[in-house]
Amino acid sequence: MGLEIKLTVNGNTHTAELEPSTALVDFLRDTLGYKGVKLCCNTGECGACTIIMDGKPVNSCVVLGADAAGADLVTVEGIADGDELHPVQQAFIDTGAVQCGYCTPGFIVSLKALLDRTKSPTAEDVEEAISGNICRCTGYTKIFDAVDLAAKRMS
Numbered sequence: 001m002g003l004e005i006k007l008t009v010n011g012n013t014h015t016a017e018l019e020p021s022t023a024l025v026d027f028l029r030d031t032l033g034y035k036g037v038k039l040c041c042n043t044g045e046c047g048a049c050t051i052i053m054d055g056k057p058v059n060s061c062v063v064l065g066a067d068a069a070g071a072d073l074v075t076v077e078g079i080a081d082g083d084e085l086h087p088v089q090q091a092f093i094d095t096g097a098v099q100c101g102y103c104t105p106g107f108i109v110s111l112k113a114l115l116d117r118t119k120s121p122t123a124e125d126v127e128e129a130i131s132g133n134i135c136r137c138t139g140y141t142k143i144f145d146a147v148d149l150a151a152k153r154m155s
């Protein structure tokens, strides 16, 4: 028997049914259609499924959908302002911080959460913010360049 929950995603209120064992990542992707939330390791190791839940970045593969009842979520689809990309998104493009792109939504969400908390992050702040995100392509240097550029543009 499914549970009915109500939650907000990117400012939109949704009411939907889910099984008690359904992971939040699956609920977001398969029921609500937020395919920008990526599924990779499914064990909380890689960060591809990162979303912001009530202001904090979380790995949505290790959160039950039922635990998001009443929560306010932000996915990568909710970060741009209309046609204007978030500064982190634009900086990833401008610095070439994307290769295959599978990890990118998770990094963007983690870094947006960081820049919401602090406008001038230190290298340690950035390392800590993306310590749960794995990228197999870029070597990370350009991702750090992107955060620097975004922080400069936002200050």
Ligand code: FES
Binding pocket: 038, 039, 040, 041, 042, 043, 044, 045, 046, 047, 048, 049, 050, 059, 060, 061, 062
């Ligand atoms: S898919 Fe969730 S942390 Fe890897």
Ligand code: FES
Binding pocket: 097, 098, 099, 100, 101, 102, 103, 104, 134, 135, 136, 137, 138
């Ligand atoms: S760009 Fe391919 S895994 Fe990060």
